[in-house]
Amino acid sequence: MDRLVKPDVKELNLVFTRTHKCSATFQLTNLMHTMSVAVILDTTNPSRFYFHHPLAVLPPLATVSFTLFLSDQPPLAALPDTVLVRSSIVLAGKTNQENLHLLFSKPGRHIFNDATIPINFVGHDILDFLLSSPISRTINTSFVLSQAIQFCNENELTSLLRSSAKTGNLLFVSSLVTAGANVNHRDVDGESVMSLAIRSGNVDVVRVIVESNFVIDHSVDRFLHDAARVNGEEIMEVLCMSYLDIDINSVDSRGQTALHIAANLGYIEVLQFLVTLGSDSDVVDNNGWTPLHCASREGHVAAVEFLLSSSIFVKYAVTKDGKTAIALAYENDHKDLYDMLYLRDVLHRAATVNDVNGLNKCLAEGAMVNGKDQNGWTALHRAAFKGRVESVELLLSHGARVDMVDNDGCTALHRAVDAGHSQVAMLLVAQGARASMKSLIDHMVFDFGSSKNHPFLVDPLC
Structure with a gap:
C-alpha cells in the first residue's frame, strides 16, 4: 500500500474570472475498507491558495469533496502550482483538530504522500490577464496557454485573437488561430483582425493572419495605410505579395493614399517601396495636398528630397488654400527645406x-x-x-x-x-x-x- 486516498482528478482546472471568487472542487476517496484516514491539504503557494477545511477525516471507502480557493491574482510561475495531499491512518478517538495537527506535525512512515495535483488556470479571463500583464514575460506562457485555451468557446477565442493581434503577440495569435478563432471576424465598425495585426507592427503576426486564409475587402480595408503608419515596409511587402489585386493608390476618407501617410511621418523606406510599386507621388487628397506638402509641413528632409526626385512638377503644386510645399516649410520654420x-x-x-x-x-x-x-x-x-x-x-x-x-x-x-x-x-x-x-x-x-x-x-x- 503506497497511498491511502485517491483523488478523482489528475489536474485541477481552476476557471479564473476577474469578477468572481475563483475556486475549484475535487474529491478524495478513502481506499481503506475498515479504517478511517486523516488527510491534510496544502499547496506550493499557500499565500495565494487556501482550503476552508484543510484537515479532514474520511471514513472507510468514503468520498469527500474539497474546494480550493484563490486568494488574489493568479500566482503564475515557471512551473504550475500544485495541491499536496498527505494522509495517515487515524485511530478512533483521535480525530479532533488538535490530534490531527499533532499527527501530521511529526514526519515518519505513518505519513503517506498520496497525491500531487497540478493546478491549471483555464478560461478566457486568464488568457486576457496574460495578454495584459507584465508577469507573462516571466512565466512559461506557452504551458498556461495550452491548458487554458481548451476551455474557451469560439467567441472567446476570437475575442482573444483580436486582443493578441492588437498587441502583436505571435504565440497567442498562432495558438488561437489553431484552436479555432475566427480570423475573418470584424467588429461593429468593420475593423478586421488583420488591421489590428498590421498596426501592431509585427510582420510575423501579419503572416500568420494571411496564411490563415484571411479574406481582404478592398471596399473598406486600407491595409497599406495601416502599414504606412507603423513604418511597415516588410508588412507592405507581405500584403502586396499575398493580395496581388491590392490597390497601391487606394484612398481613405480624406482622399489620402498610403504615400501621404508615409510622407507625413517621414518614413523614407516606405516611400521608396510605394513609389517603386507605382504609387503616384503627384496625387492630391481632398484638400489638394500632395505627399510633398505633407512631408514639407512636418520638415522631413529625406522624405522631401526623395519625393522631389520622384516627380518633376510636384514642387509647384498648390493646395486648395493656395499653398506650395515651400510655403508650408516657411510657415513651420523648416529652414533645412528652403534650399x-x-x-x-x-x-x-x-x-x-x-x-x-x-x-x-x-x-x-x-x-x-x-x-x-x-x-x-x-x-x-x-x-x-x-x-x-x-x-x-x-x-x-x-x-x-x-x-x-x-x-x-x-x-x-x-x-x-x-x-x-x-x-x-x-x-x-x-x-x-x-x-x-x-x-x-x-x-x-x-x-x-x-x-x-x-x-x-x-x-x-x-
Whole structure:
C-alpha cells in the first residue's frame, strides 16, 4: 500500500474570472475498507491558495469533496502550482483538530504522500490577464496557454485573437488561430483582425493572419495605410505579395493614399517601396495636398528630397488654400527645406543665365552649392553646359565639386564638352576635373585642337 486516498482528478482546472471568487472542487476517496484516514491539504503557494477545511477525516471507502480557493491574482510561475495531499491512518478517538495537527506535525512512515495535483488556470479571463500583464514575460506562457485555451468557446477565442493581434503577440495569435478563432471576424465598425495585426507592427503576426486564409475587402480595408503608419515596409511587402489585386493608390476618407501617410511621418523606406510599386507621388487628397506638402509641413528632409526626385512638377503644386510645399516649410520654420524647395531652383536659374549677382545673393541666403535637380544636375552642370565662365568660377570658389555626376553619370566637364565650351572645360580641368570620363570618350568630336596642345586628352582611359 503506497497511498491511502485517491483523488478523482489528475489536474485541477481552476476557471479564473476577474469578477468572481475563483475556486475549484475535487474529491478524495478513502481506499481503506475498515479504517478511517486523516488527510491534510496544502499547496506550493499557500499565500495565494487556501482550503476552508484543510484537515479532514474520511471514513472507510468514503468520498469527500474539497474546494480550493484563490486568494488574489493568479500566482503564475515557471512551473504550475500544485495541491499536496498527505494522509495517515487515524485511530478512533483521535480525530479532533488538535490530534490531527499533532499527527501530521511529526514526519515518519505513518505519513503517506498520496497525491500531487497540478493546478491549471483555464478560461478566457486568464488568457486576457496574460495578454495584459507584465508577469507573462516571466512565466512559461506557452504551458498556461495550452491548458487554458481548451476551455474557451469560439467567441472567446476570437475575442482573444483580436486582443493578441492588437498587441502583436505571435504565440497567442498562432495558438488561437489553431484552436479555432475566427480570423475573418470584424467588429461593429468593420475593423478586421488583420488591421489590428498590421498596426501592431509585427510582420510575423501579419503572416500568420494571411496564411490563415484571411479574406481582404478592398471596399473598406486600407491595409497599406495601416502599414504606412507603423513604418511597415516588410508588412507592405507581405500584403502586396499575398493580395496581388491590392490597390497601391487606394484612398481613405480624406482622399489620402498610403504615400501621404508615409510622407507625413517621414518614413523614407516606405516611400521608396510605394513609389517603386507605382504609387503616384503627384496625387492630391481632398484638400489638394500632395505627399510633398505633407512631408514639407512636418520638415522631413529625406522624405522631401526623395519625393522631389520622384516627380518633376510636384514642387509647384498648390493646395486648395493656395499653398506650395515651400510655403508650408516657411510657415513651420523648416529652414533645412528652403534650399531644395526654393533656393536651389533660383541658384540653377541664375547659373543658367550667368546672373552672378543672383548667384551671390542665393548662396548668401543658404543655397547649397552642390544641390541637385530632378535630373541630378548641379548649378555647375548648368553653368558648364551653357558656357557661363563667370558663373563657373563663382561656383567653384564657393565649393562646387567638379566630380559630381548627374543621373546619366556625367560631370560638369562632360556637359561642357557636350556643348562645345572649351574655355569652361579647360577651367574645370584646371580645378581637378578628370578627362577620363564617359562623355569625353563618347563625344570626341569636340574640337580642342591637337592633342599635343591638350595633354589631358591624349589617353581618355587613363
